[in-house]
Structures are given as C-alpha cells and as structure tokens.
Amino acid sequence: MSISYWRTRDRYYRIIGSICENCKSEFFPPVYTCSKCNSTDKSKIKDKEMPNQGIIISYTVLYEPMLGFEDEIPMQIALIQLNNGVRLVSQIVDCKIDDIAIGKNVKRVFRKIKSESKSGQIWYGYKFRLC
Amino acid sequence: MKTKTKVSITGYAGYIPKLRLPTSEIAQIWKGGGSGPNKAKSVANFDEDITTMSVEAARHAIIMANNPDIGAVFVGSESKPYAVKPTSTIVAQALGIHKTLAADFEFACKAGTEAMQVITGLIGSGMINNGIALGVDTAQGRPGDSLEYTASSGAAAFVLSSENNHGLAYVEASTSFVSDTGDFWRRQGESYPRHLSRFTGDPAYFFHVESSVRTLLEEINAKPTDFTYAVFHQPNPKFPLEVAKRLGFTKEQLEVGLLNPEIGNPYSASSPLGLIATLDVAKPGDKILLASFGSGAGSDAFSIIVEDNILNKRKNIVPLRQQIDDNIEINYSTYTKLRGILNK
Incomplete structure (x- = not known):
C-alpha cells in the first residue's frame, strides 16, 4: 500500500466524500471548496460516507486492461449515480457480461483492488455489484 | 460457562460468495465422473478474501444491531491473507471503528465460535458493551484431495451486546x-x-x-x-x-x-x-x-x-437462503484460475 493510498484509505474503503453544510451538496471525491455555493468554510465542509446504492448510467467492458489487471478480463467498468446524485466510476463484479445494463441498480461491495506482488501489500476498496 | 450478566446477540449476517463449483466438476477431473459428498461449494471470486467477506458480513450485522459502539472486532480464520498483519484492523478501518480491541483468532474450523466465546466473556465481565465476532474462511484443499470437494468460502458475523432490550437471542x-x-x-x-x-x-x-x-x-x-x-x-x-x-x-x-x-x-x-x-x-x-x-x-x-x-429485526435483512440460491456456477478451469492454481 502506498503512502498516498494509506492517507486516503477511508475514501476507498467507505467512499468517504464531503457534504457542504451550507447548501447540503454532496461530493465524491472529497472537496475543500463547494462547487455549488462556493463555500470554502472548513467548518461547513464535512466528511460524509456516500450511499451504498445507485444505478448504472453507462458502462464499458475492457478486454485490454491496465497493467496489473490482466487476469480480470473481461473487466466491467461503470459510471454509477449514487442515491444522493453523486457520480463515480467503479468496477462491476459478480455478474455475467450479458447481465450488465444501463439503469440497473447496484450496491457497494468491499473487494481487493490489487496486490503489489505476492509478497507485497493488498489494496482494498469499493466496487459494485448488481442488486 | 455462564456469564454473570446476560449477553445478547443483537445482530447477525452471513456472506456467501456468489460463485459455486459443482463437485461433479472436481470428480470429473480426478475420478472421471461422479461427485463429492456435497453437491456444490461456494468459491471466493478473484477479488474476495477473508477481509472482504468479513467486511460485508460485519457491515450488515452492525446495521441489524442498530449501529452500536463496538468495543471488540475479532476475526476467526485459518486463511488470513497476511501471515503477519492483522485482518481485524483492516475490517475495523473499513467499518469506521477505531476505539476497539482488534485481534485475529486461529483454531482451525472453530476460530469463529472462539471469537464469540471471548466476546461473550468480555461483555459478561463488563469490560465492553458490544463486540463483533467473525468466523470466516477461504478454505484450502489440495487439488485431487478429498478436501477439495468441500473446502469452500464464507463469512458469518455476530454482534454480541450487553444491551439486552435489543437482543434477538x-x-x-x-x-x-x-x-x-x-x-x-x-x-x-x-x-x-x-x-x-x-x-x-x-x-x-x-x-x-x-x-x-x-x-x-x-x-x-x-x-x-x-x-x-x-x-x-x-x-x-x-x-x-x-x-x-x-x-x-x-x-x-x-x-x-x-x-x-x-x-x-x-x-x-x-x-x-x-x-x-x-x-x-x-x-x-x-x-x-x-x-x-x-x-x-x-x-x-x-x-x-x-x-x-x-421478529422485528428480521424484517429488514436478506435471508441467508437468498444468498445460497442466488449463485453463478463455474467450471473447474475457472476455479483453478481463481484459486491461483492455474497461472499465466
């Protein structure tokens, strides 16, 4: 696990984003400035765990994945809109290629993202699966 | 052994990976046909291990228990991803729990009930009010061995508590x-x-x-x-x-x-x-x-x-039976790849 991953592990483990208490807007990844009301008041921008569920807005299936993910092909990647309106990109797991579709409901799961090597550390984080 | 004060179960949840390997697949390779003593076994996917399954089970058990302050996170397993580095701290971090005891237990197949027993004692003695005990494994079976037919994957979590008015048992x-x-x-x-x-x-x-x-x-x-x-x-x-x-x-x-x-x-x-x-x-x-x-x-x-x-607590949970029935069958080739037996 890299130092930067360790520093932001709650972001990957629990989808910790931000809420602006001025205008109630929510963000992921976390923000220092609210892009809705432009507030920079640190006491008003708080950490917040994002909802566990959402819907698929768009998706793609990768057959030529990034280095380190070769064993995972075909890899399903989706743009997801969480129940609070926040959008993020995530891998969809535990489903056949034919089952994934725009508009389907998904829920967050905690999974291994990658291993540095056989003797290295394991990186964990969020993925989604159909529900 | 009885505790001096009542210790209740206030939440529970199981996690069974979606993938199933019919034992006829194993028998076909090693015996030329037939099946094992069981019909199928659950198999962890490429990105599942005892840490991920523990987090999934624990998260749902804690919700069922109405999100109490957890004073102990004990993970019982014999398939830890690290020989040295606790699984329980990763689970606690993923649950957002920090002011807690955290430990990994190992006692072959009874590490989970061992964790339940220790937490029962900690609550019974008044040291903590709530704790979560996990029994979880991605069991290993050597290819061709009789264990290969049965060795499977799953997790079970129990929130134990001194708050007896929330107890389901x-x-x-x-x-x-x-x-x-x-x-x-x-x-x-x-x-x-x-x-x-x-x-x-x-x-x-x-x-x-x-x-x-x-x-x-x-x-x-x-x-x-x-x-x-x-x-x-x-x-x-x-x-x-x-x-x-x-x-x-x-x-x-x-x-x-x-x-x-x-x-x-x-x-x-x-x-x-x-x-x-x-x-x-x-x-x-x-x-x-x-x-x-x-x-x-x-x-x-x-x-x-x-x-x-x-009766009330069960209203909002997904029964374990649903997880057992909602599965995807895989063949022996896929299984060997997922278990790291077949590599490029």
Whole structure:
C-alpha cells in the first residue's frame, strides 16, 4: 500500500466524500471548496460516507486492461449515480457480461483492488455489484 | 460457562460468495465422473478474501444491531491473507471503528465460535458493551484431495451486546473441550493442509463435539429434546447427522442449519453460518444448540435462546437462503484460475 493510498484509505474503503453544510451538496471525491455555493468554510465542509446504492448510467467492458489487471478480463467498468446524485466510476463484479445494463441498480461491495506482488501489500476498496 | 450478566446477540449476517463449483466438476477431473459428498461449494471470486467477506458480513450485522459502539472486532480464520498483519484492523478501518480491541483468532474450523466465546466473556465481565465476532474462511484443499470437494468460502458475523432490550437471542451458556489431537494441520508457509483421513472422525470430530455438547447439557441440565434446533460443524454432510444421532438429536432439528450439501465447508464460518440460517427462521422461545469443531482439536458448544425482538429485526435483512440460491456456477478451469492454481 502506498503512502498516498494509506492517507486516503477511508475514501476507498467507505467512499468517504464531503457534504457542504451550507447548501447540503454532496461530493465524491472529497472537496475543500463547494462547487455549488462556493463555500470554502472548513467548518461547513464535512466528511460524509456516500450511499451504498445507485444505478448504472453507462458502462464499458475492457478486454485490454491496465497493467496489473490482466487476469480480470473481461473487466466491467461503470459510471454509477449514487442515491444522493453523486457520480463515480467503479468496477462491476459478480455478474455475467450479458447481465450488465444501463439503469440497473447496484450496491457497494468491499473487494481487493490489487496486490503489489505476492509478497507485497493488498489494496482494498469499493466496487459494485448488481442488486 | 455462564456469564454473570446476560449477553445478547443483537445482530447477525452471513456472506456467501456468489460463485459455486459443482463437485461433479472436481470428480470429473480426478475420478472421471461422479461427485463429492456435497453437491456444490461456494468459491471466493478473484477479488474476495477473508477481509472482504468479513467486511460485508460485519457491515450488515452492525446495521441489524442498530449501529452500536463496538468495543471488540475479532476475526476467526485459518486463511488470513497476511501471515503477519492483522485482518481485524483492516475490517475495523473499513467499518469506521477505531476505539476497539482488534485481534485475529486461529483454531482451525472453530476460530469463529472462539471469537464469540471471548466476546461473550468480555461483555459478561463488563469490560465492553458490544463486540463483533467473525468466523470466516477461504478454505484450502489440495487439488485431487478429498478436501477439495468441500473446502469452500464464507463469512458469518455476530454482534454480541450487553444491551439486552435489543437482543434477538441470548447466550444461555457455552462450553469448550480441547485436546492435542493432530487430525488436520497446515505448517507455516505451506499452501494446503494435510489430514489423517479416517482419523479425523472418531478421535477428532466425534470425540470433541460429543464431549463439549455433553458438558453443556450437563451444565444447564438440559436434554436434546429441549432444543428446537441444533447446528453442528459441517465438514461434510454425513458427520453432523452422525454426531446428532449419537447425542440424541434428530435429523429434523438439524435440517434448517445443514448447509454443507449446497455450499461445502467454509471452515470457521461453517457452524456459524448454520446458526444464521437457523436464526433466519427461528421463533421467539426456540432453543438452539450450536457446536463447532476445530482440528488440533477442540469444540465449543453454545445454548442460545431466541427472543421476541427477532421478529422485528428480521424484517429488514436478506435471508441467508437468498444468498445460497442466488449463485453463478463455474467450471473447474475457472476455479483453478481463481484459486491461483492455474497461472499465466
């Protein structure tokens, strides 16, 4: 696990984003400035765990994945809109290629993202699966 | 063993990976046909291990328990992803819990009930108010070995608590019986366990389970007919039925919690998942016997009494049966790739 991953592990483990208490807007990844009301008041921008569920807005299936993910092909990647309106990109797991579709409901799961090597550390984080 | 104050179960959840390997696939490769003693076994996907399964089970158990302050996160397993680095701290971090005890337990297939017993003691002594005990494994079986048919994956989580008004059941008493018996082991650095075949029966499983259950029955002055349900460790479909018969329990008392035919033996999660399947259908007032077995060897036996709250608490959970039925079948080739046996 890299130092930067360790520093932001709650972001990957629990989808910790931000809420602006001025205008109630929510963000992921976390923000220092609210892009809705432009507030920079640190006491008003708080950490917040994002909802566990959402819907698929768009998706793609990768057959030529990034280095380190070769064993995972075909890899399903989706743009997801969480129940609070926040959008993020995530891998969809535990489903056949034919089952994934725009508009389907998904829920967050905690999974291994990658291993540095056989003797290295394991990186964990969020993925989604159909529900 | 009884605690001085009442210790309740306020939440529970099981996690069974979606993938299933029919044992006919294994038999086809190694015997040319037929099947194993069980129909299928659950298999962890490429990105699942005991940490991920623990987090999933724990998260749902804590929700069922109404998000209490957790004072202990204990993970019982024999398939830790790290030889040195606790799984329990990763689980605690993923749950957002920090002011807590955290430890990994290992006692072959009874590490989960061991964790339950220790948390029961910590709560009973007043040291903590709530704790979460996990039994979880991605069990290993050497290709071609008889273990390969049953060794499976799964997780079970229980939130135990002193807050008895939230209890869905309570621990009436528990016992433990151990001896130095080398029926099954895995040396440091080895990928697969070894076992002594038939020796795993009478001197190991049957002797220890019978001993812990008989001690429990004596301690609480109960007889098998006092229990609505009984759950025994399930290394295969046959052993729990046989030990039940020897102890005077009926097949009907076991049926609900007997999951081995459909998911195999997820080691530390085996009997705890059987308890979860039982709690999913139990009624207030029902008495449940839970008896684990861990090679090496030992057995923990619990008497658990179901309370009225279970009816309300069950309304918002997904029954374990649904996870068992919602599955994707894989073939032996896929299985070997997922288990790291087949590499590029």
